[in-house]
Amino acid sequence: MGVPFEAFIPYAIMLGMFGFSGAALSKLRAMQNGGKRARHSVDTWDRQMMDRDRRLTGFLRGQTDNVRAPAGFELSNPWRIERAFI
Template sequence: MGVPFEALIPYGIMLAMFGVSGAALSKIRHMQNGDKRPRHSLDAWDKQMMDRDRRLTGFLRGQSDTVRAPAGFELSNPWRMEPTMT
């Protein structure tokens, strides 16, 4: 005795929706990452360089080959000054 194919339609719809939502989430992550593949296992150096790139270009994974830093880069220093003792 066979299974009527009408009983399998909801499973096909659910499988298709899981595939569509997974592909959409993957594409959104790819677009948010500057159209580059996501990075894994970042250490402190990588995070520091990615923060520098973000301050230089405005994008976390953006890179610039210009010789001079853009105007205002000297004011975006991530290091904070110690309060002076008076």
């Protein structure tokens, strides 16, 4: 005895919604990363380089090939200075 195709309609709808939501989340993550795919297993070195790239270009994943840093980059030191005890 065959299964009526109407029984598969809810499963097709659910599968379609899972596919759509996965594609939409992937697109949103790519838009947040400047059009690049999301990074996984980011260690301390990668975070430092991504922070440097953000300070240079304004984007977390942006990169530049300029030899000279933009104006104001010398003032954007990521190290925090502790206050002296008075």
